[in-house]
Amino acid sequence: MDTTVNGTTAHLGPDPETTAAEFVRDGLGLTGTKTACNAGVCGSCTLLVDGTPAASCLLPATALEGRTVTTVEGLAARGPHPVQRAFAAHDAMQCGYCTPGFVVEAAAFVDRHRAAHGDTEPAREEIADAMAGHLCRCGAYPGIYAAIAAACAGKHDRDGDAAPPRAEAAEKAAGRARYTTDIRPEGCWEAVIVRSTRAHAVVAAVDAGGAPHVDLLGADRTVRYVGQPVLAVAAPTPAKARAAAAQVAVDYRDLPAALDPATAHRPDAPVVYPARAERRAAPAHAEGGVPPARWRGNVRGPFSLNWRGATAVDRIRKAARTGDPLLVTGVFSTSVQAHTPLEPHACVARWDDSGHLHIHASTQTVMALAAAAADRWGLPREHVHVTAEHVGGGFGAKAGLRVENVAAVELARITGAPVRLVFDRAAELTDAGHRPGARIEVGLLAGADGGLAALTMDAYSDGGASIGGTVAIMGRLVYGHAPRRLRDFDVVTHRPPGAPFRGPNGAQLLWALEQSVDEAAHRLGEDPIALRRRWDGNPKRRALYDWAAALPVWRERSTGAASGRFRRGVGVAAANWIYLLDSSTAVDLVVEDGAVVAETAVQDIGTGARSVVAEVVRGELGLPAGRVRVRAGSSDLAYAPSSNGSRTTASVGPAARDAAEKLREEARRRRAGGSGGLDAAALAALEGVRVRGGRRRDRRGYATPFPLPDGGALGRGFTGAVHVMEVEVDTLLGRVRPTRCWAGIAAGRMYADRPARNQCEGGVVQGIGYALYEQRRDDPHTGAVLTSDLEEYRIPGIGDTPEITVHFHEEGWDHVPGGGVGIGEVSTIGVAAAVGNAVYDATGWRPHDLPIRPDRLLEGIGAK
Amino acid sequence: MTTPPVDVPAAAAALRGGAAEARAGGTDVMARLREGLAAPPFTDLHRVIGLRGVQWLPDGSARIGAMTTVAEVAADERLRAAYPALAATAAAVATPQIRAVATVGGNLLQRNRCPYFRSAAFDCLQKGGDTCPSRTGDHLHGTVVDQGAACVAPHPSSLAMALLAYDAGVEVEGAAALPVDGLYDGSDSTRDHVLEPGRLVTGVALPAPTGGESAAYRRATSRSRGEWPLVEAVARVVRSGGAVTAAAVAAGAVARTPLRLTAVEEALIGATGPEDAAAAVAGVPDLCSPLPQTGYKAALLRDTVRDALERALA
Known part of the structure; x- marks a missing residue:
């Protein structure tokens, strides 16, 4: 049995269990085709079979007999397909693992569209329909929309002049990465x-x-x-x-096992860690160590961070006794969210x-x-x-x-x-960590003067067998210095342990807090942005509030109950995040074959670390794109930080700049190159030169005098975000459709603008997943995870992506070399609360439990 | 390995005895293979040209071969005109890359999507066990209409639901054709269809089209696309002088089989526009006897049917 793959005849083996994906990847070594879900859901494995896209992870290889197969590698047989150029030009990717599948499907769509309609842009809905079988966990969908529309319009039939915004974009779009x-x-x-x-x-x-x-x-x-x-x-x-x-x-x-966090605290519940040594060895889902706390059975805590805590409790109790209408109370819950990166x-x-x-x-x-x-x-x-x-x-x-x-x-x-x-996908969705669920009891009191009078939060984190909930205590860092009592508890069970997840604990906190603040604004009869502007002393975030309040969608929003089946609502949420960096970071530059090669250990998980380095070196040395390469992702190279805690850019960017300055000094010393950039002659004179740049210290130093356990430092200043979300709620069938989102981010200067916007767009998409779809579900009797594939565990698709506008407030980071810090976490943690507030605005019903599933929405608005 | 059959008699012969499972597009068989719910030998049907495509009979009716892909049903202009509810349903199934390989026969005979059934970690009634772990465990996506089965997995076939609304027949090689609902038994907890092992479905036969039909398909999901329905519904109406003279309404993802909603159909007679839909579906929740976690489906079924009707009547 034969088939034709990328124009070459290939022999199919007789094994009835081999899939087409295994045949091309393992049999032919064409690894551009990825398998991620292995269930026909995510589209990473898409091949063209006789020109039609097909999911190859469920396709028996025997079915390829006599067919013509094109893989992502074959698409570019005679130069890149316009779609491949478009994906690179519009930065329609982050980690790139889903990219080959998208590219193959999009190539077929673009060719079909152009044949039928000429070089015109298709409607957004048509693109969403065509790409319905593809998932991008990074959420690079806005770039994907733009790339496909532009390719359909014939804008990428030839190589463009500009280099792609992402250093490795062409490799990823071609399936060579x-x-x-x-x-x-x-x-x-x-x-x-x-x-x-x-x-x-x-x-x-x-x-x-x-x-x-x-x-x-x-x-x-x-x-x-x-x-x-x-x-x-x-x-x-x-x-x-x-x-x-x-x-x-x-x-x-x-x-016996404790499987339900709601009952694991009871005296008769089986204890997960009965002995002290076991408790000490309990896995943590927090980054950088877990604060000490006492245990009672399966409950660990409280770990408290108070500011005039007794005053806060007194005020809230009194308000409750007197029925003060300005007291907002509520119990909020968040679901267990799986990371489920597409590369297992x-x-x-x-x-x-x-x-x-x-x-x-x-x-x-x-x-x-x-x-x-x-x-x-x-x-x-x-x-x-x-x-x-x-x-x-x-x-x-x-x-x-x-x-x-x-x-x-x-x-x-x-x-x-x-x-x-x-890992297979079931392991990925079971034992690769998750964002723990949380149950958060909030008491928030606005004073008669309109200020924040008191805040109490008790958070119970559900991280399975792991500990490390710091949900409530992060409330210490927001909304000024009003009295507050903040207590965190871990409730451990015999369920899989969590792991740090993009803004650990922050997403849970903000789901509860930002909806409570929204409720306070309604009680006070005040604009929710104006209230936040008064309560929040952070000058960078105040700039974002001014920007958000001026948006037409906010100024022109209708208030008061909407009616009819489809109801539009607009919500806002703010976010605050710490600034981490790693001061040991280094970047080497070596001049090789007339080009500058930057070497740094940093891994690029889709955040654009390579692009940051490339962009800095190019800019500082005035070099064209082709003269800069980045070698990264190896522990044999110069020390670079972990890609977590939003610390990569703030560490690598300044080190790259320092290295570039040193190379420029070397050029001056050798009298190579003029005042402008390094030209070919200068590079020739520098051939073989190697310099190392380091991460210079911030002006005024750091909040932590000594390095943290993971080698990092806590820098001075907080990043901020304000998200304005517009949704349309289908009150008949219970679906919430995010339609437009504005993401204001205050993290200083962006090193690589388009990849940074892309990451913020992805933060919105992941936040929408958290708000509306994502929930690990377990069997209550055995504790086995039921959402063990990407059919049951639902991550957002391209059709769930609103139109997103990213706004950067770039001031306020002059004390940091390079003037900018990381955005990975602050760009996502407040999104779910913005969705919640928008649903409230649309329906008058406030969701308390994540995700806002259709059944919950229908029950909620039905009960009103 | 035996050579795959190239015609219907050879395929039927290869399947006879029931040792091998038929494999069409493979989208369900291969997924079950991974979970240990299917095993070789398989009889691959991809070479059987005779099972593919649409035949039009002299009375204007269509016969769709079992190996016709879902994408072909969705895209076929003549099917779209003659059987709009079927084509609309096919267009909503799964995702483009699945529709491109999944077949009509495979869609009718696919197994349910219950995570307990699909997971090797659990035993269940469909795997020879003696209890339904979903009934006592998680059944958020389970049935809401009780047909007497202990199993709570809704039937997954959207095409079966649409074909039910057309009173289509299912052709089985070497046996009498069945009505679509004869392929399923809602009281049987051990299997998702009642076709005997070793039998080959060769196609579906639709009755002659009803002229002037308007139709709509709707599904309730949490995401916009690419998701199995919480509830789905299809509606066909024929009007004369502005008033409905005939209607066919079916629903899926609510019971062990696709359901015809005859009471809704009867209530629609004489309806003139979308505003009449709400009254016609008012009694739908009475069909339901929800499980602890599927209470939401009673109203959602009513409202999904209503949505489909409003569109069909628009």
């Missing part, structure tokens, strides 16, 4: 993790049936959630590894003959992973080499030395072969 899941060295073995089928048990014995294996249980031999790794086995092929995993026998001694957690490990350890990893912490690996396996740090050339998203879930790294490295040592371990 290599991710860890694409790495398969000669002789590579495959590893599979065997996971607990019990929520709580002691593992008495494990029989791996002779397969090479590594034990992944702790010293207490206890499993505390369904899906917990028990051991990993390896075999020479994926099929054999799966078969070996199926042969593993685990002898569980079942124990993956690792390929290899030991070389000289004892060096080579790790390819889908990680957002190349350097921290290398350091932890060196520590664990007792190696000199320079004998560990971690590579993450491209990373298909992370959002916080891919930090440090993780189980896939441990298993692959150990199995590589045992087998003497390279070993590859890739």
